[in-house]
Amino acid sequence: xxxxxxxxxxxxxxxxxxxxxxxxxxxxxxxxxxxxxxxxxxxxxxxxxxxxxxxxxxxxxxxxxxxxxxxxxxxxxxxxxxxxxxxxxxxxxxxxxxxxxxxxxxxxxxxxxxxxx
Amino acid sequence: xxxxxxxxxxxxxxxxxxxxxxxxxxxxxxxxxxxxxxxxxxxxxxxxxxxxxxxxxxxxxxxxxxxxxxxxxxxxxxxxxxxxxxxxxxxxxxxxxxxxxxxxxxxxxxxxxxxxxxxx
Numbered sequence: 001x002x003x004x005x006x007x008x009x010x011x012x013x014x015x016x017x018x019x020x021x022x023x024x025x026x027x028x029x030x031x032x033x034x035x036x037x038x039x040x041x042x043x044x045x046x047x048x049x050x051x052x053x054x055x056x057x058x059x060x061x062x063x064x065x066x067x068x069x070x071x072x073x074x075x076x077x078x079x080x081x082x083x084x085x086x087x088x089x090x091x092x093x094x095x096x097x098x099x100x101x102x103x104x105x106x107x108x109x110x111x112x113x114x115x116x117x
Numbered sequence: 118x119x120x121x122x123x124x125x126x127x128x129x130x131x132x133x134x135x136x137x138x139x140x141x142x143x144x145x146x147x148x149x150x151x152x153x154x155x156x157x158x159x160x161x162x163x164x165x166x167x168x169x170x171x172x173x174x175x176x177x178x179x180x181x182x183x184x185x186x187x188x189x190x191x192x193x194x195x196x197x198x199x200x201x202x203x204x205x206x207x208x209x210x211x212x213x214x215x216x217x218x219x220x221x222x223x224x225x226x227x228x229x230x231x232x233x234x235x236x237x
Contacts, residue, residue: 033224033225035225035227042227042229042230043208043210043225043227045224045225045226048224056224058224088160090162092162092225104150104167104169104212105152105164105167106152106164106212106225107164108154108161108162108163108164109161110159110160110161111160111161111162113160
């Protein structure tokens with residue numbers, strides 16, 4: 001079974017530009033979450049999608065947005081990039097939002113390393 | 118407020134020995150899940166082990182076991198027979214509302230991580 005895939009793996013952008021990152025979950029997984037990892041702030045939750053609906057959102061500005069498609073693939077978009085957006089962006093998938101046991105295990109992709117110059 | 122605390126920024130262990138990585142958590146939710154992840158220098162987060170708050174037995178996955186003490190709100194990871202490839206950053210994380218859902222369902226709260234170095 002293929003794992004979570006993220007594209008692209010590396011990205012270099014300049015301030016003011018926008019960027020779209022893509023995540024394909026494990027086959028059969030319906031929940032996709034996004035996280036930002038920086039040396040200063042650690043791992044922070046961005047948002048979660050389930051059945052094409054955003055179920056939960058972290059404390060990030062409106063420049064950060066996302067969506068999920070009917071095949072559970074997800075994209076996140078960052079507009080008007082700032083230097084502080086440089087980070088590793090991780091996507092995770094799980095079977096469901098809740099239900100206990102294996103439903104809750106979140107599996108991460110390799111991440112997209114975004115550098116903003 | 119939900120919070121995960123990992124008090125050991127860095128640890129060393131001799132190859133083939135066991136090591137315990139500490140994790141304490143804070144939540145008012147009754148149904149929650151606790152996770153441990155390994156992050157090598159490549160950056161990928163590797164799922165290691167999961168413990169549900171209602172699980173009666175401590176979780177084990179190969180060389181990994183989770184020492185879950187609910188009353189103390191601790192979920193320590195024990196790695197037995199350490200290997201050089203175990204050198205990495207380790208994160209403890211929590212997810213609330215796992216049985217019935219809540220406003221925090223799906224959101225993983227992470228600790229700051231512990232860097233483990235295995236010495237030959």
